[in-house]
Amino acid sequence: MSQVSFIDGKTRVYAIVGDPIEQVRSPEMVTWELQRRGVDAVLFPLHLGSDDFEGAMPSLMKIRNLDGLIFTIPFKARAMAFAQRLGEQARRVGGFNAMARRPDGTWIGEMFDGLGCVEAFKRRGYPIGGRRLMLIGLGGAGAAICVAMASEKPSHMGIFDLDPARCERMKAAIAEISPDTAVEVVMPRVEGVDILLNATPVGMLNDTRMPIDVGRIPPEVIVFDAIVKPERTSLLKLAEACGCRTVGGREMMLGQIARIVNFFIEQKVSSDTA
Amino acid sequence: MSQVSFIDGKTRVYAIVGDPIEQVRSPEMVTWELQRRGVDAVLFPLHLGSDDFEGAMPSLMKIRNLDGLIFTIPFKARAMAFAQRLGEQARRVGGFNAMARRPDGTWIGEMFDGLGCVEAFKRRGYPIGGRRLMLIGLGGAGAAICVAMASEKPSHMGIFDLDPARCERMKAAIAEISPDTAVEVVMPRVEGVDILLNATPVGMLNDTRMPIDVGRIPPEVIVFDAIVKPERTSLLKLAEACGCRTVGGREMMLGQIARIVNFFIEQKVSSDTA
Structure with a gap:
């Protein structure tokens, strides 16, 4: 049979x-x-040159058997202009990485970076609600992780970014999402923390630096690093050496895949907003 | 492993x-x-609404990892406007069904309906050169079959279509492609014929009619029918009953697939023209 099983006209x-x-x-x-x-x-995979994106998007959205798009560098922010509706995460983060066509023909954008992190914790059975979090880095992925984590209603969130404006913006977002969560803009720390989250690029690829200046981490702290390459960053190596449980960037990515597929194939997701 | 083997970013x-x-x-x-x-x-598969075709094509052609397109109903003729170059078959037929991006960035269109028919004969080991052909139907597929068959230099081609203009156009095309082939516009016949080719839609789906008014076919005639559904048309059934060798539409389709893949993956095909 001259055919494959994974693709046909339907x-x-x-x-x-x-x-x-x-x-x-x-x-x-x-x-x-x-x-x-x-x-x-x-x-x-769909490779568009950076200059061709805005011109091509309206045509791509007209492809009738194309039901959803994921955006990566350099189009994440620029995709915003093409969604008619935003999911709750996207609205709060101010950006999204996936867009789906709904049965009424409208396109809704949603941000899954943070939801993937929450999903990774859920799969491990590590609760977030009621816990004390320290989140380092509030850029694109960091803001998404901040919003998704706040939605799980931790008791306390310490947040840090070199940009004070990002800190103020996320502080306000957390207050809106989870009014009972105590929020503090603080220097990265491991004391009084249940979950330590790195969302900075510090430690990526050949960078062996730590995003936090500590020699040891209390063994009860769960340590998460959003970095995918390497799988074991300096932060995660130290955490393991200290006996901490760790969650890696690859788990966040897998969690995100699951959530994006939900979003793609569901007729309506709970986070859809008008 | 959460992955499949047949698709990735590359x-x-x-x-x-x-x-x-x-x-x-x-x-x-x-x-x-x-x-x-x-x-x-x-x-x-890429489903574009008929009204969206001309608007979307320039964007599709900008997708950098998209190396070729096949066109089907209703876009075969309309695709002509987007090729910068035409292959020999396309130029002579006045249409194409596939387009490929060449290394210099230009898009070349080529017609494979007829080449698929020639390929089917070659795979069976049935020579066309020096043979006497009778071709019924000179529409889209028929014109393509006419041009591709003429390129194989048969000794004689009888051609028939209800539209006299098509007959004259194809007569001239054959004369140009293969000056030594004797061409005649004649009523469909089986006497003095080595290969009988049906390129009309007569016999398609529930149509049990014959494209030629005969009760029997000499057993030495090879009978081809371009129709894919049903696989065994009334014409092919009669041919089999008469002891003739037959070639079906599905074989033409398989031959076409092979030729299109050659065209897609070769840096340059022999039929490329400036």
Whole structure:
């Protein structure tokens, strides 16, 4: 039989849009998750030059069997202009990384960076509600993690970023999402903390630095690092050496894949807003 | 491992553009052929509404990891406006069904309907050169078959279409392609014929009619029918009953898939013209 089993004329399509595109993991991971759930769909890589994005988006959105898009560098922020509606995370973070077409034809954008982190904690059985968090870094991924974590209603959130404006903005966001959570803009610390979260790029690739200046971490602290490469950053190595439980960037990525697929294939997600 | 083996960020993409799209076979067949040859590429179905085609094409052609497009109903003729160059078949037929991006960035269009028919004969080991052909129907597929068959230099071609203008146009085309081939516009016949070719829609789906008014066919005639559904048309049934060798539409389709994949993955095809 001159055919393959994973694609035919009825297969629904999704795409990840980026520049460059070769390094993205969504095609294999989202496609795997879609097919694992019995959905006849494929996510393919779509390489648009940076200058071509705004011109091409309206045409891409007209492809009738294309039901959703994921955005990566450098298009995450620029995709905002094309969604008719925003999910709750996207609205609070001020950006999104996935967009889906709803049955009424409108496109809704949602941010999954933070939800993937929450999902990773849930899969491990590590509760967030009622816990004391310290979050370092409030950039794109950091803001998303901040919003998603606040939605889980921790008792306390210490937040830190080199940019004071980001700190004030996230402080206000947390107060709105979870009024009972005590928020503090503080220097990174490990004392009085249940969960330590790194959302800065410090420790990425060949960078062996730590995002926090400590020699040891109390063993009861759960340490999360959003960095995917390397899998074991200096922070996670220290945490392991101290007997801490750790959650890595790859787990966040897997959690995000699961949440994005929910978003793609559900007719309506709870976070949809008018 | 949360991944699939057939698609990742480095996978090159092709697409078939049509409206509707669910019935197309290229996604499974071309993808199978690409992967069989060790090419990391997938052809996906791309459903554009008829009104969206001209607006979307320039954007699709800017997708940097998209190396080729196949066109089906209703876009075959309309795609002509977007190719910078035409292959020899496309130029002579006045239309094409596939377009590929060449290394210099230009897009070249080529017509494979006829080449698929020639390929089917070659795979069976049935020579065309020096043979006497009778071709019924000179519409889209018929014109393509006429041009591709003429390129094989048969000794004689009888051609028939209800539209005299098509007959005159194809008569001139054959004379140009193969000056030594004797061409005649004649009523469909089976006497003095080595290969009988049906390229009309007569016999398609529930139509049990014959494209030629005969009660028997000499057993030495090879009978071809371009119709894919049903696989065994009334014409092919009669031919089999008469002891003739037959070639079906599905073989033409398979031959076409092989030729299109050559066209997609070769840096330069011999039929490229400036």
